[in-house]
Structures are given as C-alpha cells and as structure tokens.
Amino acid sequence: MNFRDQLKRIRRMLRDPDGNIWSRSLLKTIFNDVQRDMQRKTRVLEQMAVLNYPPRYQMSFIHDFEWQFLTSGESQFFRCLRYHHQADYSFCYKWEAQSDWGASGTIDDVGIQFTHPWEAFMGSVPCVPISIKFPSNFHTMKFIAFDRRPIDYRTKKSIMSCDSSWETRSGTPVSYYREDDEENAFIPYPRPSSIEWDDELAPPSDVSTVYSHDWEVSYVSSDSEKFTREDETNERDYVFLWELDIGTAQEEVMRGMWLFEIGTGSVGTLGQVLYTEDDTSNTELGTIMRRDGSYITQDDGIAIDILGIDNEFLMIYDSEPTDIQDDTDESDFPIFLRKYIEYGVCERAYNALTDGKIKSMSDYWKTRYSIGIEAVKLYCLKRKTDRDYRFVGQAIPARKTIRHATLPSSYPAL
Numbered sequence: 001m002n003f004r005d006q007l008k009r010i011r012r013m014l015r016d017p018d019g020n021i022w023s024r025s026l027l028k029t030i031f032n033d034v035q036r037d038m039q040r041k042t043r044v045l046e047q048m049a050v051l052n053y054p055p056r057y058q059m060s061f062i063h064d065f066e067w068q069f070l071t072s073g074e075s076q077f078f079r080c081l082r083y084h085h086q087a088d089y090s091f092c093y094k095w096e097a098q099s100d101w102g103a104s105g106t107i108d109d110v111g112i113q114f115t116h117p118w119e120a121f122m123g124s125v126p127c128v129p130i131s132i133k134f135p136s137n138f139h140t141m142k143f144i145a146f147d148r149r150p151i152d153y154r155t156k157k158s159i160m161s162c163d164s165s166w167e168t169r170s171g172t173p174v175s176y177y178r179e180d181d182e183e184n185a186f187i188p189y190p191r192p193s194s195i196e197w198d199d200e201l202a203p204p205s206d207v208s209t210v211y212s213h214d215w216e217v218s219y220v221s222s223d224s225e226k227f228t229r230e231d232e233t234n235e236r237d238y239v240f241l242w243e244l245d246i247g248t249a250q251e252e253v254m255r256g257m258w259l260f261e262i263g264t265g266s267v268g269t270l271g272q273v274l275y276t277e278d279d280t281s282n283t284e285l286g287t288i289m290r291r292d293g294s295y296i297t298q299d300d301g302i303a304i305d306i307l308g309i310d311n312e313f314l315m316i317y318d319s320e321p322t323d324i325q326d327d328t329d330e331s332d333f334p335i336f337l338r339k340y341i342e343y344g345v346c347e348r349a350y351n352a353l354t355d356g357k358i359k360s361m362s363d364y365w366k367t368r369y370s371i372g373i374e375a376v377k378l379y380c381l382k383r384k385t386d387r388d389y390r391f392v393g394q395a396i397p398a399r400k401t402i403r404h405a406t407l408p409s410s411y412p413a414l
Contacts, residue, residue: 001335003031004327006342013346013365014356021356022349028324030352034344034369035321035331039139042376043318045332046142047135051313053146053192054121055132062090075136080115082128093127111168121195125168131185132313138184140318146173146192147311153177159189166190194311340372 010027011017039045057078061070070077081090084097091097092113111127112120120126144151154175159166169190176186209224211217217224321332331338343365350362 001338002328002330003028003324006031006331006338007327010342010345010349013342014349016356021354022352026352027345027349030345030348031341032321032323034341034348035323035333038333038341038344038373038376039318039321041373042380043140044337044376044380045319045321046316047137047319048314048316049135050309051132051315053132053188053312054118054195055130057117057133060115064088076133078117078131081113110165125170126191127168129167129187129189130191131179131183131187134184134186135317135319136184137319137322138317139320141315142318143316144176145309145314146188147194148309148314149173151175151188154189188313192311337372337376340369340376343369343372 007024007027008017010031011019011022014022016022055078056076058076059070060078060080061067062079062081062083064083067077081092082094082097083090087097093109095109109127111125113127114120117130120130141153149172151173152175154177156177156179159175159177163169166189170193171190173188173190173192176188178186209220211220211224211226214226217226319332322329324331331341333341347362347365347369350356350358350365
C-alpha cells in the first residue's frame with residue numbers, strides 16, 4: 001500500500017475525493033508531520049545497522065564555505081584538519097594556531113594529521129579522534145556493540161577527567177561519546193586497534209604475474225595476465241575493480257584504477273561493490289547477482305556492501321520515518337499501523353483553515369488517532385515483555401489444557 005492508495009482512503013474519509021478542498025501537497029505535508037508525531041509518541045520504528053570501521057566517507061572538506069558545493073545526493077562528509085572558529089581558518093597542528101596569533105612557547109601535539117579517515121590507520125597514531133557517522137534516520141541509540149562486545153555511552157568530560165591521553169589511546173572500545181548533539185556522529189573510546197581491510201579480493205585466475213601495458217608482455221612469463229583495459233582515445237589504462245576477467249567486459253563500461261574515479265562517467269552508476277566468496281557475481285560489471293538463495297535483482301544486480309559484525313559496530317536504534325515524496329513511496333510503518341496515520345491526517349485536515357474546517361469532525365478523528373496511539377504503545381509494551389518457553393519432547397508430557405464448559409452447537413434450538 002503506497003502513498004497513492006493511502007491518499008485515496010484519506011480523501012474518502014474527508015469526503016473530498018476530487019481534491020476540491022484539500023490539495024495533495026497539503027495532505028502530503030500533514031501525512032509526513034503525523035508520521036513524525038506518531039514515532040515520537042510510540043517509538044515503534046526500530047532499525048539495525050552495521051557501521052564500518054574505519055568509517056567510509058564519500059569526501060572530505062576543510063572550510064565552511066565548501067559545504068554548499070558538496071554533492072547534494074550524498075551525506076557522508078568528513079571535516080578534516082582542525083577548524084579555528086574565532087579566526088575562521090583551518091590548520092593541522094596546535095602550534096600553527098599559536099604561531100599565527102604571535103604567541104610564544106610550544107604546544108605538544110602527539111600523532112599525525114590526515115585528510116581522509118582511512119589514512120589514520122596506516123601504521124601511525126592520529127592526533128585527532130575519528131568520528132563515525134550515524135545513519136541518516138538515526139534518532140536514539142538503544143544498543144551498540146563493537147566486535148560483538150556491548151559498549152556504553154560516556155560523556156566526553158568524564159573520559160577527559162580520567163585519561164590524559166584519551167585522544168590517542170587505542171585498544172578495545174569500552175564506550176563511546178559524542179562531540180555535541182548537533183553532529184550526527186559518535187567517537188569510540190579507546191580507538192579500535194585491530195583493523196581488518198575486507199575490500200581486497202584475490203584474482204580469480206591463477207597466474208604468476210600480472211601486467212598493465214602491452215609493451216610489458218615481452219618481459220613477463222607466459223602464464224601472466226593483463227589486468228587493465230586500454231583506453232586508446234584518452235591514452236590511459238583502466239583496471240577492473242572487482243575481478244581480472246577481461247574477456248567478457250562490456251565496451252561501454254570502464255573501470256577506474258583508483259576508488260575516487262568511481263562517480264565519473266558511466267562507471268558512476270556502479271558504486272563500490274564488495275562481495276564474499278560464496279556470492280554469485282556478474283563478471284562483466286562486478287555486481288552481485290545472487291546471494292544466500294535470493295535474487296537482489298532480476299537483471300544486472302545492484303552495488304551492495306557486504307557487512308559483518310566482526311570488528312565492526314553493530315547498533316540498534318530508534319529511527320525517524322522517511323518523508324513521503326512520490327505517490328509510489330511507502331511509509332516506514334507496518335501496514336497494520338498506517339490507518340492511525342490516516343486518522344491523524346483527517347484530524348489536522350478538518351482543523352486546517354480551509355473551506356472544509358469542521359471542529360466536530362476534527363475532534364472525532366482526534367479521538368480515533370489518540371486511541372490508536374495508546375494501542376500502539378500497549379503493543380510495544382507487550383512486545384518487550386518476558387516470555388516463557390518450554391521444550392516438549394517424547395519423554396516430556398505436553399502441557400495440559402484446561403477445558404471450560406461450553407454450550408452445544410445446536411443451542412439454542414431454532
């Protein structure tokens with residue numbers, strides 16, 4: 001049941017099937033507002049996510065003015081270096097800010113600076129903590145664990161007060177903190193010391209050496225294989241991102257040698273694909289065709305990231321519902337709860353300053369919406385109560401059912 005179906009039901013309840021009083025844009029705005037109101041009151045929507053570590057950001061920026069030029073369709077941005085709010089400039093190490101202001105003395109700054117988060121895990125100690133972005137629909141944390149071990153929330157002040165080297169300490173995370181409530185990110189403490197790079201795949205063919213340019217063929221053995229594809233027009237070579245099989249390559253698809261080349265030209269629609277050994281993949285595009293007995297798509301598959309919970313952050317959180325935009329969009333709420341959203345829309349529509357404003361009808365739908373909210377709260381409460389389970393086998397008698405007296409089916413006689 002998408003938004004088009006729900007809009008028809010709402011218009012029938014409003015007695016405005018042709019939209020002469022309430023426009024679609026108004027009802028859509030009210031619908032999205034009621035969704036958020038229902039989630040705030042019931043917290044029925046929960047989601048689970050696995051966050052990579054090191055975190056994978058789409059791009060880095062330095063200055064405030066760069067924010068407006070970032071790609072609008074992406075959200076994982078990393079602010080690198082340090083920012084001086086009073087003077088409005090960025091710098092690497094603490095002594096640079098002191099030198100700029102003409103102060104004397106030195107300031108120790110242990111560790112290195114970097115521009116992309118993955119650079120902080122190449123064998124050196126970073127001098128600033130690495131933040132990890134929450135999912136875009138994150139609202140409240142319910143549970144979080146690293147490498148299957150639960151971690152707790154602590155304030156930054158409590159960590160600083162008991163550990164002078166809290167910025168550079170590494171080990172097994174025992175807690176996490178947030179810089180502020182406005183930034184949708186958290187920082188693990190201490191910084192995880194064990195990192196596994198799971199995006200490196202062995203070539204499918206068993207060869208002794210590989211080469212990139214045609215002229216290298218005279219210097220390699222006979223069981224070598226060329227792992228790039230030549231672009232004669234631009235005089236450059238491209239490498240396959242996910243496999244070395246070049247025999248079935250599509251002519252219109254090029255593979256960049258570096259990950260930053262993803263997003264340019266026709267290769268931008270592919271994205272980064274990580275797949276496991278047991279996955280069935282498309283040898284032409286590197287996309288996953290089938291996994292664990294289920295098809296991802298019927299044709300070419302999609303770009304997907306395979307995640308595990310080993311050495312990663314597993315989190316369960318209350319989420320915010322996704323706003324409806326098109327008629328084909330569906331609400332994040334289960335189908336059996338969407339009727340209460342419709343009741344809330346009717347309440348606010350009848351109370352809006354339009355020709356259809358009727359106070360008694362608004363109160364009627366408000367009552368039905370309020371009853372629905374209480375029913376959802378009770379549903380959430382019962383869902384989390386303890387349950388008793390009993391294993392029954394051949395040696396254990398089944399639980400006896402108490403039978404109550406009942407009237408015969410022929411009663412009363414007609």
